[in-house]
Amino acid sequence: MTQQARARLVLGNWKMHGSLAENGLLLAALRAADASSSSHVGVCVPFPYLAQAAQALQGSAISWGAQDVSVHEKGAYTGEVSAAMIKDFACRWVLAGHSERRAYHGETDQIVADKACAALQAGLTPVVCVGETLNEREAGQMLAVIRRQLSPVLALGADAVARMVLAYEPVWAIGTGRSATPEQAQEVHAAIRAELTALGVPQVQVLYGGSVKAANAASLFAMADIDGALVGGAALVAEEFLRIAAA
Numbered sequence: 419m420t421q422q423a424r425a426r427l428v429l430g431n432w433k434m435h436g437s438l439a440e441n442g443l444l445l446a447a448l449r450a451a452d453a454s455s456s457s458h459v460g461v462c463v464p465f466p467y468l469a470q471a472a473q474a475l476q477g478s479a480i481s482w483g484a485q486d487v488s489v490h491e492k493g494a495y496t497g498e499v500s501a502a503m504i505k506d507f508a509c510r511w512v513l514a515g516h517s518e519r520r521a522y523h524g525e526t527d528q529i530v531a532d533k534a535c536a537a538l539q540a541g542l543t544p545v546v547c548v549g550e551t552l553n554e555r556e557a558g559q560m561l562a563v564i565r566r567q568l569s570p571v572l573a574l575g576a577d578a579v580a581r582m583v584l585a586y587e588p589v590w591a592i593g594t595g596r597s598a599t600p601e602q603a604q605e606v607h608a609a610i611r612a613e614l615t616a617l618g619v620p621q622v623q624v625l626y627g628g629s630v631k632a633a634n635a636a637s638l639f640a641m642a643d644i645d646g647a648l649v650g651g652a653a654l655v656a657e658e659f660l661r662i663a664a665a
Contacts, residue, residue, distance in 0.1 A: 426457040426639065427583065427623050427646035428663040429511060429545065430653025431485060433518070434464060441467055445474035447656035457646060457663040460511055461653065462545075465499055468507040476508070483511025483542070486519060489532040501540030512537045513648075514544045515567070517589045531570035538581055545583045545648065546571055547627070548610075552590035561609050568610070572617055580619045584610060585648040591628030593650060598628060600637045600644075607643035632661035639665055 436444075441463070448461070460481035463471045471482040488498035504512055513519075514537065515530030525533075534544035548567040550560045564586070572579060586606050591597050598606075603626045614622050626638050627648030638644050652658045 428457040430461040472507045481510040483509045487512045501536045505540045515547045547585045549587040576618045583623045585625040587627035604641035611643045635662040635665035
């Protein structure tokens with residue numbers, strides 16, 4: 419399947435940023451922009467602001483989602499947020515396995531797969547993140563790490579994976595201002611695409627994340643297996659985010 423047959427997707431990950439006032443301005447600017455770009459656009463906002471995002475973006479071409487999800491449906495899990503709760507706010511997306519969750523909260527590859535499964539069961543689209551550290555890349559373990567991270571996700575089967583989005587985010591490029599070159603990113607995306615093809619789901623979108631900016635978006639999107647971007651800091655600036663989506 420060609421890149422042209424896979425729609426481009428640009429998602430913003432606000433991380434732990436925002437306030438009602440700041441978000442109101444950002445969401446209004448996104449909604450006011452011409453949404454007929456070459457990309458589908460969405461934002462993943464902190465849990466407290468899901469209602470605000472839903473209200474601000476309802477009826478627009480921009481979708482919204484959350485940044486994490488519990489593996490549990492309900493119960494005595496203080497501080498956890500279930501997929502059904504997220505779905506209550508008409509969310510489309512939920513991130514699973516972002517490197518910051520893996521590093522700071524000890525999320526294992528299996529937990530990430532379990533979260534993706536929980537999201538699917540609630541009718542959400544999980545955006546499953548994978549990526550290597552600088553040490554792993556320099557040790558030549560890059561592709562082995564990606565395959566290890568993907569293994570329990572792919573084990574869910576073709577029907578499940580077909581309803582996901584994957585995102586390659588090299589840990590050394592997140593928040594550092596240092597992005598993988600288009601060629602470096604494409605090498606990993608091609609390996610991920612090969613895994614998807616072997617499973618029978620080559621059409622699954624694979625996004626790139628890690629210091630994506632308007633200045634480098636077009637060169638990344640020109641690569642055969644890069645289907646869009648998961649954008650961090652630049653997603654907090656409406657003009658920059660929209661320029662990425664239009665690249």
